[in-house]
Amino acid sequence: MADGTPAPAAEKPATPHGAILRPGYSFTTLTDKLASIALSRRTPTVWFVGAAVGFAGTMMLLSTITYLVFKGVGIFGVNVPVGWGFDILNFVWWIGIGHAGTLISAILLLLRQPWRNSINRFAEAMTIFAVSCAGLYPLLHTGRPWLDYWLVPYPNTMGMWPNFRSPLIWDVFAVSTYATVSLLFWYVGMIPDLATLRDRAKKLWAKILYGALAMGWRGSARHWQRYETATLLLAGLATPLVVSVHTVVSFDFAAGIIPGWHATIFPPYFVAGAIYAGFAMVLTLAIPLRKIYGLEDFITMKHLDNMAKILLATSLIVAYGYGVEAFMAYYSGNVYERYMMWNRMNGPYHYMYWALIFCNVIAPQALWFRKFRRNIPALFGMAMIVNVGMWLERYVIIVVSLSRDFLPSSWGMYHGTRFDWSMFLGTIGLFIALLFLFIRVLPMISIFEMRAILPEAKVREEEA
Amino acid sequence: MSGPLYGLMAEFEDPTALVEATRRAREEGFTKLDAYSPYPIEALTEALDIHDRKLPAVVLGGGVLGGIAGYALCYWCSVIQYPLNVGGKPFHSVPAFIVPTFETTILFAAFAAVLGMLGLNGLPMPYHPVFNSPRFALASRDRFFLCIEAKDPKFDHDETWAFLTKLSPRVVMDVEE
Numbered sequence: 001m002a003d004g005t006p007a008p009a010a011e012k013p014a015t016p017h018g019a020i021l022r023p024g025y026s027f028t029t030l031t032d033k034l035a036s037i038a039l040s041r042r043t044p045t046v047w048f049v050g051a052a053v054g055f056a057g058t059m060m061l062l063s064t065i066t067y068l069v070f071k072g073v074g075i076f077g078v079n080v081p082v083g084w085g086f087d088i089l090n091f092v093w094w095i096g097i098g099h100a101g102t103l104i105s106a107i108l109l110l111l112r113q114p115w116r117n118s119i120n121r122f123a124e125a126m127t128i129f130a131v132s133c134a135g136l137y138p139l140l141h142t143g144r145p146w147l148d149y150w151l152v153p154y155p156n157t158m159g160m161w162p163n164f165r166s167p168l169i170w171d172v173f174a175v176s177t178y179a180t181v182s183l184l185f186w187y188v189g190m191i192p193d194l195a196t197l198r199d200r201a202k203k204l205w206a207k208i209l210y211g212a213l214a215m216g217w218r219g220s221a222r223h224w225q226r227y228e229t230a231t232l233l234l235a236g237l238a239t240p241l242v243v244s245v246h247t248v249v250s251f252d253f254a255a256g257i258i259p260g261w262h263a264t265i266f267p268p269y270f271v272a273g274a275i276y277a278g279f280a281m282v283l284t285l286a287i288p289l290r291k292i293y294g295l296e297d298f299i300t301m302k303h304l305d306n307m308a309k310i311l312l313a314t315s316l317i318v319a320y321g322y323g324v325e326a327f328m329a330y331y332s333g334n335v336y337e338r339y340m341m342w343n344r345m346n347g348p349y350h351y352m353y354w355a356l357i358f359c360n361v362i363a364p365q366a367l368w369f370r371k372f373r374r375n376i377p378a379l380f381g382m383a384m385i386v387n388v389g390m391w392l393e394r395y396v397i398i399v400v401s402l403s404r405d406f407l408p409s410s411w412g413m414y415h416g417t418r419f420d421w422s423m424f425l426g427t428i429g430l431f432i433a434l435l436f437l438f439i440r441v442l443p444m445i446s447i448f449e450m451r452a453i454l455p456e457a458k459v460r461e462e463e464a
Numbered sequence: 465m466s467g468p469l470y471g472l473m474a475e476f477e478d479p480t481a482l483v484e485a486t487r488r489a490r491e492e493g494f495t496k497l498d499a500y501s502p503y504p505i506e507a508l509t510e511a512l513d514i515h516d517r518k519l520p521a522v523v524l525g526g527g528v529l530g531g532i533a534g535y536a537l538c539y540w541c542s543v544i545q546y547p548l549n550v551g552g553k554p555f556h557s558v559p560a561f562i563v564p565t566f567e568t569t570i571l572f573a574a575f576a577a578v579l580g581m582l583g584l585n586g587l588p589m590p591y592h593p594v595f596n597s598p599r600f601a602l603a604s605r606d607r608f609f610l611c612i613e614a615k616d617p618k619f620d621h622d623e624t625w626a627f628l629t630k631l632s633p634r635v636v637m638d639v640e641e
Contacts, residue, residue, distance in 0.1 A: 027502060027606035153541055161541035165550055165560040173534075173567040181574040188578055192604070196502075199601035215588035218595070219603045221486075221512050223585045224504040229519045230581035234574060237527075241570045248563060451503040459507040460480045 015300050020115040020453065022297035027451055034447045035193075035200050037293055043440065046292050051436040057429010064422045065140060073143045075419040082402045082414035087141040089394045090424050092249055093277070094134035094431075095175065096270075096390060098182070099242055100278020101127030105185060106238035109231070115306060117449040118298040122289070122439070123282050124186040129434040130281070131179045133427040138171070140423075167251040174248040181241055185234050191217050192227075193443040209441075246274040253397065259340035260401030263328060269321030273390060276314035276360070279307050280386035285435065287380045289444070298445055301374055308373040311386065315364035318393075322361065336406055348413060349400045352392055359389025467640040470593035471496075471613040472624050473600070474633035479505050482608035485631040486511040489612060492627060496616035500594065500609040519580050526576025527569050534568030535561055596640045611639065 015022040025033075068075055078085040101123040108116040139148050151172045153162050162169045194214035201207045217223070250270035253261035283304065290299040329341035344353045363385050366372045373379060404411045416424075438444065451457055476482045479501065486499050486508060499508050538561035542548070547555045582588070594600050594611060603609050610633075612624055628636045 031502070031605045153537060159546065161546040163548060163550060164538040164542050164564060165553055165557050167563075170563040170567075173564045177567040177571045180571060184574055184578045188581070192503075196604040199604045215582070216590055216592060217587065217604075218592055218600075219500045219502060220585075221499040221501065221505070221508045222514055222516070223587075224501070225509045225514050225516060226519050226581050226584055228504050230523075230577045233520065233523050233577045237523075237570050237574050237577070241567075244563075244566060244570075251563075448503045456478060457503060457505075458479075459483050459505060461507075 015297065018302050020118070020300055020302050021450070022300070023455075025297070025454060026456060027454065030450055030454065031196060031200075031447055034298075034443060034445050034450065035196055037439070037445075038197060038441055038443055039200055039206065040202070044292055047436060047440065050432060051440075054429050054431075054433030054436050057426055058433045059429075060422050061136075061426025061430050064419055064426055065136075067419065068140060068423075069145065073141060075417065076141075076423075077415055077417045077420055079412070079414075081405060081410050081412050082399055084398055084402060085414055086416045086420040086424060087137040088252070089391070089398050090427065091134045091137040092270075092394045092398075093391050094130045094137075094427065095178075095249055096246065096274035096277040097281045098127040098130035098134070098178075098278065099246060099271070099274035100282050101125070101130075102178075102182060102185075102238050102242040103275055103278065104282070105189070106235040106242065109235045110239060114453045115303055117453055118295075118445050119282065119286060119303060119307075120449070121186075121189065121446045122285065122435075122444045123278075124182065124189065125435065125438045125442075125444070126278075126281060126285060127182045128179070128186055129431050129438075131175065131182060132434070133431050135175060135179065136427060137423075167248065167255045170248045171252060174245045178241060178245045181234070181238055185238055188227075188230065188234065189446060190442065191215065192219065192448040193446060195219065196447055197443065243271055246270045258401050258405055259329075259334075259336040260325075260344070260397060263325060265321055265324045265328070269318065269324070272314050272317035272321065273393060276311065276318055276386065277390035279311050279314065280383040280390070283307055283311070283379060283383035284387060287376060287383070289439065293439075293444075295445065298450065304376065304379060305370075305373050308367050308379055308382075311382070312364055312367035315360060315367075315386070319361040322357065339404070340401060343404050344396060344400055347400065347404065349396065349403070352400065353396050356389055356392035356396055359385045360393060363389075469614045469621065470596070470639045470641045471611050471616075471619070472621070472628055472636060473594070473597055473609055473611045473639050474628040474631060474636045475599055475602075476608040476610070476631075476633050479508075479608060481632070482610060483507045483511050485610050485628075485633070488631060489610065489627075493618050494612050494616050494624075496613040496619070498611050498613075500600075500603040500611070502604055502606060502608075516584070518584055519577070522580035522584075523573050523577045526580070527573035530572025531565055531569040533572065534565035537568070538564055593639055593641050597637055599635070599637065607634075 076085060076087065078087070101120075104116050104123040105120040105127075108120075139145055142148055142151075150156075151162065151169070162172075191214060194210050195217035198207060198210035198214045201210055247267040247270065250266035254263060254266040256262060286299055286303070286307075290296050326341050329337040332338075344350070363382065366378075367382065372382075399414050403414055474485065476485060482499055482501060483505065486497070489497055490511065490513065497512075499512060501508060539556065542557065542561075543555045553560075594603075594609075599607070600609065610628070610631075612619060612628070614621075618624075625636055
């Protein structure tokens with residue numbers, strides 16, 4: 001195998017139980033297979049279908065944004081008392097999804113989990129695309145998006161500066177830092193693979209594109225040493241950053257006095273929820289991708305199993321969060337807090353609450369069973385349930401809390417309008433479109449990190 | 465041979481051979497040499513005796529600068545330039561300032577890590593002589609290269625060639641400047 005001949009299909013050894021890579025790959029076959037996805041292999045028909053869906057969604061998003069800028073935020077369902085609706089809900093939902101990418105690329109790197117090597121690249125891409133979708137909401141919800149630069153502290157003729165005591169300006173700092181650092185981490189992680197694509201490219205435009213992006217990377221040992229140091233330090237920086245981002249997002253609520261928001265459990269509970277939602281999205285993407293591109297050799301059952309276990313663990317943390325919310329509402333003895341909980345369970349939105357409990361607490365218990373975790377369609381279904389469940393969680397926290405606060409005379413109902421929905425579906429379209437573009441032109445599995453986990457990558461000490 | 469010589473390059477098929485060859489070359493007394501591999505090899509760092517501690521210092525500097533800048537921004541805006549009474553909170557609200565300070569610390573440190581790594585590595589570098597060797601494209605795929613540069617004081621074309629050949633490489637080649 002060392003001379004680079006790929007294993008003929010007939011004698012393809014099966015992936016043993018618990019392996020993170022099918023045996024039989026060499027540096028050569030691994031590189032060629034992974035690089036060919038972006039370079040030479042015929043684009044699968046499913047790609048065109050997916051990209052078309054994503055493109056249609058993006059067009060819907062653009063039409064919605066155009067109409068929004070033209071008419072104003074009145075086209076959304078927000079009004080007194082529910083002044084925060086789909087916009088902040090979807091913002092939190094998307095930001096949360098992004099967190100799994102950073103967790104996989106940074107925290108699992110620090111914990112030396114080699115199984116992450118085949119899923120980190122597209123999980124990081126997912127982070128960046130999810131944050132891009134998330135960022136659209138607060139920017140457009142300001143009502144006058146052409147004045148969004150007012151959010152940033154800059155010397156201006158009005159002599160005004162942002163209020164640094166507000167969680168909303170913390171959000172600006174946290175989310176923009178998160179987006180920037182994720183992008184840096186993603187790009188730096190890709191440099192050696194871009195060099196591979198540059199060296200393997202046959203078309204001129206590909207040589208120029210990948211050549212420019214690879215910046216002249218040549219795999220020198222001195223470069224690798226600094227590269228490894230930089231990656232480790234970035235991972236060490238991204239780890240507290242990712243925890244801080246959803247903590248700050250939760251401050252948007254926890255610093256308010258609305259019953260159902262004003263809770264100290266929010267930061268850890270939001271971070272766990274973010275990781276939970278993010279792993280569900282990684283599974284949602286990984287399961288079809290490995291099928292379409294025949295990547296079962298690299299994204300094995302072991303990966304799916306590990307991710308399912310993380311899903312189960314974080315679902316238990318989230319369930320604990322729900323329990324604490326209910327208990328604190330009771331234990332506080334505060335009539336408004338108690339009513340908030342009663343209203344969630346029995347009020348006009350009770351179906352949302354119970355659907356959320358089903359999606360995030362009851363359904364994931366199936367993941368205790370190995371048989372379920374190894375059933376790919378079932379796992380995909382579970383990931384979809386969790387995606388919905390985490391959306392419902394934010395709906396319950398944001399909309400249900402706001403709809404009935406202190407004074408019954410100010411209560412009111414909220415429902416998203418068709419523009420709320422077209423904007424939400426539009427960002428899903430944008431996410432899909434960006435993702436499909438990414439898998440077409442960039443290496444979606446980290447090639448050099450996969451080389452490093454091959455058995456032949458080990459330096460035999462007794463000989464050397 | 466047409467252009468001036470950059471050095472001699474030996475190609476190996478597996479990481480163990482490259483690490484062994486690098487060690488032997490250093491024992492032989494060569495100092496201007498570099499090894500190229502398709503993925504990071506820790507033993508190679510040791511074999512080349514690379515002790516570069518600059519990058520962590522750069523990142524620390526970036527972080528400290530970011531922290532100071534972030535806090536100074538909060539302080540300058542909220543206390544000096546635009547003191548605003550919000551719910552009777554003090555102008556100098558330390559706990560509230562921690563959040564932007566933390567974020568700018570991470571931001572500056574991350575930029576320092578990326579730009580520092582690229583800068584110390586001399587990237588982006590549009591031209592480098594090693595790419596003149598047509599076989600070098602394999603360094604990003606499945607081959608391992610050791611290059612001894614012509615400016616090494618011990619370098620002598622024929623002797624070095626003979627030395628590299630002794631290391632049982634796949635091939636030894638001239639690299640033009």
